[in-house]
Amino acid sequence: MQGTGSDDERLDKAFLALADPVRRSLVARLSRSSATVNELAAPFQVSKQAISKHIQVLEKAGLITRSRDGQRRPCHLAPAALEELTSWIDGYRLAAEARFRALDRVLAATKSADHPEHE
Amino acid sequence: MQGTGSDDERLDKAFLALADPVRRSLVARLSRSSATVNELAAPFQVSKQAISKHIQVLEKAGLITRSRDGQRRPCHLAPAALEELTSWIDGYRLAAEARFRALDRVLAATKSADHPEHE
DNA sequence: TAAATGGTCAACCAACTGGTTGATAAAATA
DNA sequence: TATTTTATCAACCAGTTGGTTGACCATTTA
Known part of the structure; x- marks a missing residue:
């Protein structure tokens, strides 16, 4: 459901793309228009060339797309690619949180066995 | 609400930490236990030293914590840090999606003015 | 056509990454 | 105490990153 490369390669590129404050600022800016x-x-x-490189990193990561408008090459954010990242993270975050909640319940049960609140 | 360093520095480290397939596998593994x-x-x-380095990257990014158990140093996932990342991404993703939906409505309205479906 | 504008390509550089091996620390065990 | 187990530190290496400058292409405008 996305460009070339394995899932790992795409996640590598996407997370790496976001691991830079300039590129995150570009994403923030493009979320507005x-x-x-x-x-x-x-x-x-920094120089325009440096920004051009950053944009290429974001594009190769699939986080933005580009179009043509005469001599201009407008950049557009690709929300679906961002959603892939949150999905990946949330899968593992929610699993860990569920595990911790289960542990909390066990601890609470143990404690109420030590110090029963009723009975 | 988190360790040392600016927001930018923490996001840099956290996204960079996830931009590696080995470290993502470690996160996946730690989400189970x-x-x-x-x-x-x-x-x-890879060598154990290499894994030790990866673990340090994850720890400095705040994505995992470590405890002591005799000579062992168990690693634990830190779901709150993962949640920070999804929050950051979702803020901009949702803004962009809302913008696109608004544009779709405008286009739909324009089209129905060209080709009115009723009246 | 000539000049200005928008953007990229190429070469180079300092800093960093992910990997290795070997030595070492620190705690459990014989 | 001596040995094994767990984990880290230190030095090194090849490859990559983010930045620079200068040349260049492509499109619009004078």
């Missing part, structure tokens, strides 16, 4: 490279580069101190 | 370094290293071909 699509934008060109120049527009995206404006708020940053 | 806590485990020691030896237990975590067993399924992999």
Whole structure:
């Protein structure tokens, strides 16, 4: 349900893409509206080439798509790719939380056996 | 509500920690139960030292915690840290999706003005 | 056509990553 | 005490990352 490469490769690229404050800022900006490279580069101190590289990292990770508008190459956020990441994380987070809740219940049961509250 | 460092630094470390298939496997394994370094290293071909390094990356990212049990140092998943990541992603994902839905409504309205279905 | 604008390519560099091996610390066990 | 088990530290290496500058392509505009 996505571009080329194994699941692992896509997750590698996507998580790596988000492991940089500049690229996270680009994602945040693009969540408000699509934008060109120049527009995206404006708020940053680094060169336009550096932003162009960041954009390529995001694109290869599938987190953004690009279109053509004359000489401009607008960038658009790809929410489905973000959703893949939260799904991956949540699968394991929810499993761990369920396990901890089960442990809490056992501890509570043990404690109420030591110090019964009724009976 | 978390260890040292700015939000950016913590997100950097956490996303970078997940941008590696070995470390994601460790997270998956730890979502089932806590485990020691030896237990975590067993399924992999790489050296125990390499796994120890991966564990340190996860720990510095706040994704796992460690305890003492004699000479063992069991690792435990930290679901709250995972939740921080999904929250970050979902904030921007949901904003973008809402924007796209709004655009869809506009397009639908335009189309029904061109080709009115009733009246 | 000439010039300006939007964006990328290529080469280079310092810093970091993930892996290795060997030595070592620290706790359990003989 | 001597040995084994668990885990980490230190040094090193090849490959990658994020940044730079300068040249270049492609499109719009004068």
